[in-house]
Amino acid sequence: MTSAEAFMDRVRSRDPNEPEFHQAVAEVVESLWPWLHREGQRYLDAQILERLVEPERVVSFRIAWVDDAGKIQVNRGYRIQMNGAIGPYKGGLRFHPTVTLSVLKFLAFEQVFKNSLTTLAMGGGKGGADFDPKRKSDAEVMRFCQSFMTELQRHIGPDTDVPAGDIGVGGREIGYMFGQYRRLRHRFDGVLTGKGPEWGGSLIRPEATGYGAIYFAQEMLATQGQRIQDKTVIISGSGNVAQFAAEKCIALGAKVVTMSDSSGFIHDPAGIDSEKLAWIMELKNVRRERLKEYAEHFGVEYYPGQRPWAIPCHVAVPCATQNELDSDDAKQLLDNHCMCVVEGANMPLTTKAVAQLQSHKILFGPGKAANAGGVATSGLEMAQNSQRMYWSRERVDGELHTIMRKIHAACCEHGQRPDGSIDYVAGANIAGFIKVANAMLAQGCL
Numbered sequence: 095m096t097s098a099e100a101f102m103d104r105v106r107s108r109d110p111n112e113p114e115f116h117q118a119v120a121e122v123v124e125s126l127w128p129w130l131h132r133e134g135q136r137y138l139d140a141q142i143l144e145r146l147v148e149p150e151r152v153v154s155f156r157i158a159w160v161d162d163a164g165k166i167q168v169n170r171g172y173r174i175q176m177n178g179a180i181g182p183y184k185g186g187l188r189f190h191p192t193v194t195l196s197v198l199k200f201l202a203f204e205q206v207f208k209n210s211l212t213t214l215a216m217g218g219g220k221g222g223a224d225f226d227p228k229r230k231s232d233a234e235v236m237r238f239c240q241s242f243m244t245e246l247q248r249h250i251g252p253d254t255d256v257p258a259g260d261i262g263v264g265g266r267e268i269g270y271m272f273g274q275y276r277r278l279r280h281r282f283d284g285v286l287t288g289k290g291p292e293w294g295g296s297l298i299r300p301e302a303t304g305y306g307a308i309y310f311a312q313e314m315l316a317t318q319g320q321r322i323q324d325k326t327v328i329i330s331g332s333g334n335v336a337q338f339a340a341e342k343c344i345a346l347g348a349k350v351v352t353m354s355d356s357s358g359f360i361h362d363p364a365g366i367d368s369e370k371l372a373w374i375m376e377l378k379n380v381r382r383e384r385l386k387e388y389a390e391h392f393g394v395e396y397y398p399g400q401r402p403w404a405i406p407c408h409v410a411v412p413c414a415t416q417n418e419l420d421s422d423d424a425k426q427l428l429d430n431h432c433m434c435v436v437e438g439a440n441m442p443l444t445t446k447a448v449a450q451l452q453s454h455k456i457l458f459g460p461g462k463a464a465n466a467g468g469v470a471t472s473g474l475e476m477a478q479n480s481q482r483m484y485w486s487r488e489r490v491d492g493e494l495h496t497i498m499r500k501i502h503a504a505c506c507e508h509g510q511r512p513d514g515s516i517d518y519v520a521g522a523n524i525a526g527f528i529k530v531a532n533a534m535l536a537q538g539c540l
């Protein structure tokens with residue numbers, strides 16, 4: 095292939111209706127292309143990039159289930175087994191009405207690089223369904239999960255493919271899916287991560303993605319002699335990743351002033367403290383209600399239909415969904431002298447927004463590095479399941495912290511610009527690529 099553009103043209107023409115997948119691939123190809131042509135001829139000769147963009151396997155299936163009114167509902171489910179060169183496929187399941195093959199392929203593609211960065215033996219996969227758990231009863235969610243697992247169980251296993259949670263899939267859904275797997279397969283094994291702590295789950299797994307993103311932000315800030323203490327932080331989302339990113343920021347003495355959901359955001363200039371965050375966790379995880387209630391309860395401003403990027407901050411942590419921060423938002427962050435953007439979500443910045451932040455050389459931590467703490471701790475859950483052991487909170491949190499430091503160091507090693515600043519996008523892509531590509535070379539043409 096003669097150029098990165100020609101490579102991308104081929105990717106687009108093979109799957110023309112997959113814009114999110116194209117976006118994720120283009121970001122990787124753009125940073126890898128010059129490096130491959132400088133020092134990666136063996137990878138070019140072996141067509142590694144061409145193979146990486148082709149999933150090893152895609153499973154698509156019907157999920158029929160009965161709602162509370164007795165009516166049959168039909169959804170579409172998927173599992174993308176993207177690349178298994180360095181370990182069993184590993185990656186979350188997303189239940190959201192916007193789920194498409196394109197969205198899951200982008201997530202699975204990013205997961206390959208992310209899992210490689212963790213230093214653990216995990217290949218990349220992702221799956222989910224266009225099911226909306228919102229406004230469904232517990233019984234409906236259970237019936238859906240059981241139907242979903244009835245098909246998925248044929249394709250997964252503790253040494254084959256180990257799914258976990260993502261948007262719309264938390265402890266409740268993992269429980270229902272694990273129960274159905276156990277019933278159908280007559281096995282109790284580590285086939286899913288994010289399990290409850292009494293039945294095979296790891297301590298710190300719920301916290302891990304959010305905590306890990308803030309550990310990563312601490313490392314980035316330290317390269318400029320900065321600390322997160324006393325910094326003003328804006329966070330989007332109010333789900334799993336957002337909640338624990340906020341918890342870690344608060345514990346470290348930062349002031350978190352925003353959170354959001356898909357209906358709008360709240361701005362609390364006094365800061366969301368531990369008590370207020372506990373209230374949000376109850377609102378979102380138990381009552382499953384809208385964040386607007388926070389504004390009414392605590393008497394702060396609520397911005398319906400908006401995202402929080404215009405609120406002045408030192409650190410921004412997008413933790414909701416893909417493409418939630420565009421180039422206008424990036425300009426706003428730069429105008430407000432934001433010094434660090436760390437992606438808790440997967441691909442929350444548009445391509446143009448990333449380019450803008452990168453051209454100003456502010457600290458920018460891409461999701462495949464910054465939010466890798468979740469899957470890394472899933473890897474630790476798999477290790478505990480294999481040993482039939484439970485590790486302490488302190489041990490798991492310590493391992494998570496060490497892994498995040500190592501990922502940061504790998505980004506610095508491979509992403510240093512001539513002026514000494516760090517291009518974390520290039521660093522993460524190159525470091526993640528090398529391990530997978532070497533494994534593919536060693537394993538021959540497949």
Ligand SMILES: NC(=O)C1=CN([C@@H]2O[C@H](COP(=O)(O)OP(=O)(O)OC[C@H]3O[C@@H](n4cnc5c(N)ncnc54)[C@H](OP(=O)(O)O)[C@@H]3O)[C@@H](O)[C@H]2O)C=CC1
Binds near residue numbers: 259260303418468469
């Ligand atoms: N869970 C994990 O361990 C990991 C998650 N991630 C990524 O982090 C992000 C958040 O995941 P997670 O916290 O687990 O998911 P949750 O379902 O727990 O929370 C998602 C949050 O994002 C909001 N949201 C979802 N879709 C949209 C949308 N289209 N527009 C605006 N807001 C939206 C939700 O609002 P509402 O309540 O209104 O739906 C909710 O506040 C995702 O990008 C995920 O891929 C990355 C690594 C690991």
Ligand SMILES: O=C(O)CCC(=O)C(=O)O
Binds near residue numbers: 472
């Ligand atoms: O813990 C896992 O296996 C999956 C986490 C995930 O889906 C992600 O990193 O995006």
